[in-house]
Amino acid sequence: MEILRKTRSVCPICLKPVPAKKVLRGRGVYLEKECPEHGAFSTVVWRNREDLNSWIGDIPPLAEGENLNCPNACGLCAEHRRDTCCVLLEITDRCNLNCRYCFADNHQGSDPSLDTVKSWIRDLVVPGKTLLQLSGGEPTVREDLPEIITYAKEVGCRYVQLNSNGLRLAEEDGYAKKLADAGLSFVFLQFDGTGDKVWQQLRGRPLAEVKETCIRNCDTAHLGVTLVPTLVPGVNIHEIGDIIRFAIKNSPAVRGVHFQPVSFLGHMPHLPADEDRFTLDELLYELRMQAGKWIHQEDIAPSACDHPLCGFHGDFVVMPDRTLMPLTRRGSSQGECCCGVNTVNPAEKNREFVGRRWERRDEATASQGDSCCSISAPKSGSSCCSGSSMSMEDFLDRAKSHGFTITAMAFQDAGNLDIERLRQCSLHVYKDGRMVPFCSYYLTPFGE
Amino acid sequence: MSEAKQKEHVENKEKLICCRCNKELVPTQTFFDYLGHNFHTDILRCPECGEVYIPESLVKGRMAEVEQELEDK
Numbered sequence: 001m002e003i004l005r006k007t008r009s010v011c012p013i014c015l016k017p018v019p020a021k022k023v024l025r026g027r028g029v030y031l032e033k034e035c036p037e038h039g040a041f042s043t044v045v046w047r048n049r050e051d052l053n054s055w056i057g058d059i060p061p062l063a064e065g066e067n068l069n070c071p072n073a074c075g076l077c078a079e080h081r082r083d084t085c086c087v088l089l090e091i092t093d094r095c096n097l098n099c100r101y102c103f104a105d106n107h108q109g110s111d112p113s114l115d116t117v118k119s120w121i122r123d124l125v126v127p128g129k130t131l132l133q134l135s136g137g138e139p140t141v142r143e144d145l146p147e148i149i150t151y152a153k154e155v156g157c158r159y160v161q162l163n164s165n166g167l168r169l170a171e172e173d174g175y176a177k178k179l180a181d182a183g184l185s186f187v188f189l190q191f192d193g194t195g196d197k198v199w200q201q202l203r204g205r206p207l208a209e210v211k212e213t214c215i216r217n218c219d220t221a222h223l224g225v226t227l228v229p230t231l232v233p234g235v236n237i238h239e240i241g242d243i244i245r246f247a248i249k250n251s252p253a254v255r256g257v258h259f260q261p262v263s264f265l266g267h268m269p270h271l272p273a274d275e276d277r278f279t280l281d282e283l284l285y286e287l288r289m290q291a292g293k294w295i296h297q298e299d300i301a302p303s304a305c306d307h308p309l310c311g312f313h314g315d316f317v318v319m320p321d322r323t324l325m326p327l328t329r330r331g332s333s334q335g336e337c338c339c340g341v342n343t344v345n346p347a348e349k350n351r352e353f354v355g356r357r358w359e360r361r362d363e364a365t366a367s368q369g370d371s372c373c374s375i376s377a378p379k380s381g382s383s384c385c386s387g388s389s390m391s392m393e394d395f396l397d398r399a400k401s402h403g404f405t406i407t408a409m410a411f412q413d414a415g416n417l418d419i420e421r422l423r424q425c426s427l428h429v430y431k432d433g434r435m436v437p438f439c440s441y442y443l444t445p446f447g448e
Numbered sequence: 449m450s451e452a453k454q455k456e457h458v459e460n461k462e463k464l465i466c467c468r469c470n471k472e473l474v475p476t477q478t479f480f481d482y483l484g485h486n487f488h489t490d491i492l493r494c495p496e497c498g499e500v501y502i503p504e505s506l507v508k509g510r511m512a513e514v515e516q517e518l519e520d521k
Binding site for chain 1: 479480483484485486487488489510511513514517518
């Protein structure tokens with residue numbers, strides 16, 4: 001056994017802060033910790049499908065005496081290492097599904113009033129910058145959702161994102177257009193697989209057709225859709241390649257895929273076993289195995305805004321022959337100045353990156369052909385393709401219309417919470433005037 | 449040359465003459481490498497010595513846009 005990094009975590013039973021260490025044991029890396037009251041715990045965090053140290057890069061480990069108040073005093077404190085990239089706002093607890101895995105409790109209670117929601121938005125907004133994620137529950141159960149969106153844009157939110165299961169967007173004629181007209185920027189659509197077996201297992205009903213209708217309706221309303229699969233071992237890991245194939249086929253309506261390996265938030269009676277977890281490096285491995293036709297190892301880079309163990313991103317353009325042109329190069333030092341210090345606020349840079357790519361940027365009426373050199377009429381008077389080169393004008397047109405991202409976010413729970421990661425979180429939940437790092441906000445103890 | 453003046457030249461299709469060779473610059477497909485990608489666009493070039501004229505409007509316009517599209521998170 002080799003100790004790779006020291007950090008701190010919480011007891012998964014009582015949530016008291018405890019020292020922790022990442023240790024290499026056999027073929028995996030485990031987070032090990034011990035609570036004086038509840039005993040020792042070990043959780044797999046990496047399965048060595050990639051080299052952990054080179055993936056983490058130069059991110060320093062948690063030093064003695066740093067971030068001692070994490071996570072009990074969250075909000076954001078002076079020691080938190082990232083500004084807010086995206087703000088998540090829960091506007092309802094109600095939902096029209098009853099999912100096996102959900103970080104939000106489904107209370108079916110009463111909603112906060114429209115005035116209350118508006119006052120929250122006024123409080124959280126940084127005009128011209130904020131990326132606001134409207135979440136729940138299922139936000140579309142609120143009849144005043146269009147008014148909320150309009151208000152958010154009026155007070156200066158740069159992007160308004162809807163986190164949705166897509167039911168209402170599929171089933172109600174004109175609803176997607178109503179939200180688009182209100183100012184909605186894009187939709188994050190729960191999308192766990194391409195067949196009904198997965199939907200039945202994870203969401204309790206067949207939803208494949210509903211999801212496809214939702215995507216069609218959003219396309220008609222010119223709303224970008226990013227597919228968000230929750231990846232659960234034994235349920236839909238084998239669907240990763242099919243989900244990417246489906247997404248590419250449905251570009252530009254679909255802007256990309258945002259994978260979320262299952263995390264155990266909300267009330268869980270028992271600690272999950274290691275085989276119930278799907279680590280980020282396993283996802284990278286499965287991408288190569290199932291989607292190697294489109295995506296190569298060097299096309300995906302660790303998150304630079306959040307901690308590398310919290311996510312990754314790959315930026316692409318869907319070409320007329322439905323291949324992916326990779327734009328990301330792992331290990332490139334883009335965005336850094338000559339001395340290697342990133343002079344741009346990482347949260348701001350990340351926000352602009354995702355906002356621009358998840359939004360539809362093609363003209364609403366444009367219909368681009370799928371044969372090379374008829375992508376659009378070449379403006380340069382020359383062919384768009386010339387060997388391995390592409391005309392600058394046609395690249396810009398295609399990147400704007402058919403930009404495509406493969407991203408992932410691995411949320412933490414009480415079993416694998418790592419303060420080294422938490423202190424770099426840029427996804428914040430707004431609650432009672434405070435911004436709270438996502439995994440701290442939804443942290444729940446295991447047990448009855 | 450000011451940006452406005454350059455634009456005027458390009459839009460009015462006025463002739464630009466290479467000061468070294470005294471030849472008129474002609475639009476020529478020109479290749480650029482940026483962050484491992486290769487692009488081409490038509491740039492005015494001297495047919496004699498190969499000197500190119502890249503207007504500021506191109507640098508601040510399409511070239512900057514390409515850079516933005518390729519820039520990583």
